Amino acid sequence: MVIMMVVIFLFSAMQGEESGETSGKILTEVVKIVESIQKHELSPATIESIHWLIRKFAHFTEYAAFGWCTIYALTGLVRNKWAACIFSEAFVFLYAVSDELHQYLVPGRYMSAGDVGIDSMGALLGIWIFVIFHNNKKNKKQKPR
Numbered sequence: 001m002v003i004m005m006v007v008i009f010l011f012s013a014m015q016g017e018e019s020g021e022t023s024g025k026i027l028t029e030v031v032k033i034v035e036s037i038q039k040h041e042l043s044p045a046t047i048e049s050i051h052w053l054i055r056k057f058a059h060f061t062e063y064a065a066f067g068w069c070t071i072y073a074l075t076g077l078v079r080n081k082w083a084a085c086i087f088s089e090a091f092v093f094l095y096a097v098s099d100e101l102h103q104y105l106v107p108g109r110y111m112s113a114g115d116v117g118i119d120s121m122g123a124l125l126g127i128w129i130f131v132i133f134h135n136n137k138k139n140k141k142q143k144p145r
Contacts, residue, residue, distance in 0.1 A: 001073045004066040005095065011062070012099050016108020023058065027051045059115055060122035067092050067126030075134065085127050092123035 014022065030050055035041055042050075070088040078084040096119035104111035 001066070001069040004062070004069050008062055008066065008095070008099055009102065011058075012103045012109070013106060014109075015106055019109065023051060023055050026054050030054065056115075056118055059118045060125075063092060063096065063119040063122030064126035064129075066095070067123030068130045069126075070123070071127045071130045075130075081131065081134075085131065088127050089120070089123055093120050096120060096123075 011019070027047070027050060031042060031047055034050070067088060070092055071084055074084040074088055075081070078087060093116070096116045099119070100111045100113075100116055103109040
């Protein structure tokens with residue numbers, strides 16, 4: 001959980017241009033693949049839309065991992081699984097808000113309530129996946145062979 005917090009912090013500390021270059025490398029590869037399939041060049045507007053999707057997908061997936069790590073860390077501390085889920089989501093939400101405030105202070109970056117929503121949805125997915133796998137693991141242990 002702490003490692004994910006550090007990773008997210010470091011990504012947010014990247015200045016706007018550096019952050020754009022990082023996601024731009026992925027964008028270049030995606031555009032090459034799409035253009036080779038479609039057999040024509042993409043418009044600048046389409047390329048910008050793909051870049052936006054890549055950046056939002058990165059937010060979603062890093063927070064899904066963070067949500068999973070958070071619920072995993074709390075499972076041993078909080079006996080009620082629903083309380084652990086709610087606390088995990090609340091903790092990740094507050095971290096997402098602080099992350100956006102942090103980005104606001106970084107040159108070339110901005111703060112976005114939409115990103116907090118995307119981050120929170122990613123966390124919910126990570127928590128949900130953990131709960132499903134954790135329940136399946138418990139059920140397999142309880143079934144007699």
